[in-house]
Each structure stands twice: as structure tokens, then as C-alpha cells.
Amino acid sequence: MNQAHTGGVSRRNPERSVLRESCGSSIIMDHCGQHHHHHSWKIAAGGGFAPWKVLAKGGGVDDQKEVMANRVFYEGSKKAAGRRYSLVTFKELPExxxxxxYILGYYRANWPLGEAFFSLFRWHNETLNVWTHLIGFLVFVGLTVANLVELPQVADLLSLFTRSNSTTADTNVSYNSKELLLGAKSFIDLKNITMGQESMRLMTVPLSAATTRWPFFVFLGGSMFCLLSSSTCHLFCCHSHHLNLLLLRMDYVGIAIMIITSFFPPIYYIFQCDPHWQLVYLGGITAMGVFTIATLLSPALSTAKFRTFRAMLFSSMGFFGVVPAVHACVVNWSNPQRPITLAYELVMALSYLTGTAFYVARVPERWRPGWFDLTGHSHQIFHVFVIMGALAHYGAALVFLEWRDKMGCGN
Structure with missing residues (x-):
């Protein structure tokens, strides 16, 4: 059959050539007889321009060709300006x-920065990776502000669970008095409350003046940097190869910084009366962190091939904490707060190790490829465990801080 259905125009005519070119350039019309590509749009739908109607109206072939080509390009430019970038499969990704x-679809690839930013509010396989750590970042911002403006009733929320574990009645009285002072000092007339000497000291001495707070805020700052850099990486890594490598390195640096700064509150406050051990342990973990960062800044080590190697580096930094932890238990064996802090730190360690195990093993998506593309894959689980571990360590840091507020080096 040598004639087309549009006004008897030959398939070799220029009009049909234009249509074939349109079909091959992602401008797919209803009459092309092809499936719609992810990046396509319909011109003929919804009262749009239908080229066969122009051809059927008569007129010279050249006139029809010009009208049709101009209209196609006009409609194409108008709709392309407002189109949303589509998601692609794993096979369509750049290397x-x-x-x-094991995550087969819902990827973003080579998106402009603006589109990548607004994908914060779209559903793709990085959405929960972005939001888990973004929410974690905002939580730690809130905790930091609460401590800076001295709102202990908010900042000490996690530590309230530890104060019921005191071993003596006197200790319970002291803790209850402190809770009353810290949690409701702006609502209750403190002059009408009969308090012991310890409670009077807590009322008259500003909380921030009791013990230096900078190690505590170093930890909070490191946690915020890690969570924000991770969220930023997952949001914008789809832009380009160069930015992808840069953000991945920033993400790894953030993890290393979070691990380093996590050591500061426990080591500083436990060994506050022995600066020699402060220097040894804090210097040791900082040196390990700098080595890890320098190693991971290599572009080759940012690839998927070295996933296990990166996990081993971060895990080795965490296991370094076993040495000062054992030392601290020996030094503070009689401290009634020791079981509480150990419980917090155990939760932190288990959270980080469990999350790392999911990250390395790539489960559950390994078992059912494609089932967990949007929700429930290993990296999202890893993020949740990281936040759990950070919050557990925050609880331990509050206990260390409270203990050092009460106990001087002479006690």
C-alpha cells in the first residue's frame, strides 16, 4: 500500500518525513503507531494540534509542510518547558x-539542580533516604537549640528514663529535686520548696557553668553535619558525574566526623580528672578518622566495588571505642550511673553494627529484586539505625554531663 490515510499523501512525501522525524525525537503523536516513551508527550490529545487535519484541508504541499513543522516545534518548546523529568530503570542509568x-527502577539520572531539589517532594527510590536523615538533622538541630538556650525539660527528655534507676533513697531525692528544678523552674515558686544542699546548688549555679559543654556540642555538631551531608548527597547525586563523586566523598567525610565527635563527650567527661588519657584516646580516634577520610577521598574508593572496604574502615573506628570503654568501666566501677551509660552505648553500638550489616548485605532487596525499590531497601534501613544509634549516644552524653556536674575530681 503506497498511500497514507491522511489525504492520500505518499509515504515518501516530506510531510511524512517530518512525522517520522517527530516520532524519532521523543515527540510521539497518536498516529505514529508507537508506544509512548518516558520523555514523550501527546500533541493531538486534548484539542492539541493534529497534523493530519492540516494536511486534509488542502493547500500546497510546501505550505502544509511549513505549517505543520512550525506548529510542531512551537508545541514542543511550549510543553518541554513545563514537563517533569521522568524516572528510569537501572539499565538506563549511566555507569x-x-x-x-537489586533496585531495578525509579531512578533519577542527569537531572538539573532545580529538578533534583524539587524531587524532594516526589516519589523515587531516594525519597526516604533523603527524608530519614533530613528529619534526623532537624531533630538534632532542635536538641542543640534546646541545650543552647537552656531548656532542660526538652534537652533532657531521653535522660528522664534513666533517673528512676537510682540505687538509694537519697539519690532518688536528689534526682527528683533536680527534675523539679530543671523541668518546671519557670512555673513553680522555688522559694516554697524545701530542698537539700545539692538542689540549692543546682538552682543557684547556672547549668552551663557547672561543667564545660564544648565536648557535648562537638558531638551534636558532628551528628548534624553527617545527617545533612547524607541527605544532600542523596538529593543531588543524580545531577552529574562530577557532582556525584563530590557529594559521595562529602557523605563519607560526614560519617567519619560523626564517629570521631561521638568519642568526645564520654572520653572527655570520664577522664576529665586525668588529661593524659583524654589526649591519648581523643588523639587516637582523631588520627584514625583523618586516615579514613584521606583514604576515602580517592575517587576509586567511592565506587560500589569498595562498599565492604568502606564499611570496614568505619567499623574499625567504632571498635576503637572498646579500649576506652573497658578503661572507663575499671576507673568508674563503683559509679551507680555505669550500668545506665553502658546500656545506652550498647544500644548505640548494636544500632550502628546492625545498620552496617544491612548496608553491606543489601537485604532485603537482594532476596526480591524490584520489590523494595521505593520503600524498605537496605540503605533506608541503614539510615534509620544510624539515627537510633545517634539518639542513644545523645542519651549517654546527657548522663555523662549530669554526672560530671555533680562529681568533681576530688569526689
């Missing part, structure tokens, strides 16, 4: 983005 072959 530098192929990290997890």
Missing part, C-alpha cells in the same frame, strides 16, 4: 550511578 543492581 557511574549503578550502585545497587
Amino acid at each position: 557511574y550511578m549503578k550502585d545497587n543492581e
